[in-house]
Amino acid sequence: MSLDPHSIPVAYGPSARENGHDAAESREPAAQARAYHTPLIDIHECPDGLVLVADLPGATDENVSIQLEDNVLSMHARVSAPAPEGARVLHEEYRPVDFYRSFILSDEVERSKISAELKNGVLRLQLPKAERAKTRRIEIKS
């Protein structure tokens, strides 16, 4: 178990996935092929832009993918079964289902500078503000 945050590459453009999905699949493989959960998220502003935080318990950096296509940012996390092999279920409140959620980004976000990291099942996406969208102080000349 590592407590260091891991950075996750953000894939740009269609079908840039590397984790076993073939190119024939559309933009929402998780949505079509399997049941999925919508992860709970927080979004807050910071001086440089927006921060999106998503709960993805059980996800490792190898099976989280983030993709930006046009103005749609999508996150997908593949989660494996928490149960030990051959164990019998006595009580089940959640099922190990993949996470999937997509967002529409505004033009204010600097697309090329999005970064992501995963730590303890929490994904943190930094969405920096585009230069032209930043608040600028205007000096008043006397």
Place this chain on the structure above:
Amino acid sequence: MNGQAWQRRWDPFREFQREVGRLFETLEPLQTWRQARQYPLVNLYDAGDRYVLTAPVPGMGPDELDLSITGETLTLRGERKRSDGVADESYRRQERFAGRWTRTVTLPDRVESTQVTASYAQGVLTITLPKAESARPRQIAVTGGV
């Protein structure tokens, strides 16, 4: 003592939701509403000589989790803090749980409380509870007869 009936409250939505969930795959408004009542969710498994409990509690440090066991009662406690230095008014959306939580689980049978172990990885807490010797299934040899 029977695992089947263990801790299962009467819940008319359970089977319904499972069926509907299969048809529509995701029924989030209902699910989110139902899940909001308790945190964290737990699964319990019988792995032969031990019970295994799993609970998704993302965003915690292992030292922020407090587990205790008394007899057959397991208590999970923790507190998840909001991101440091973020003012309330800067949130545009807030769905994730924050604050103190406690969850108490009654186990279906006795366990060796001194040998309970817990691990935390990828935001999922896994507790392994070896069954007490007397609670394990035992093969009984039949003697006599011709």
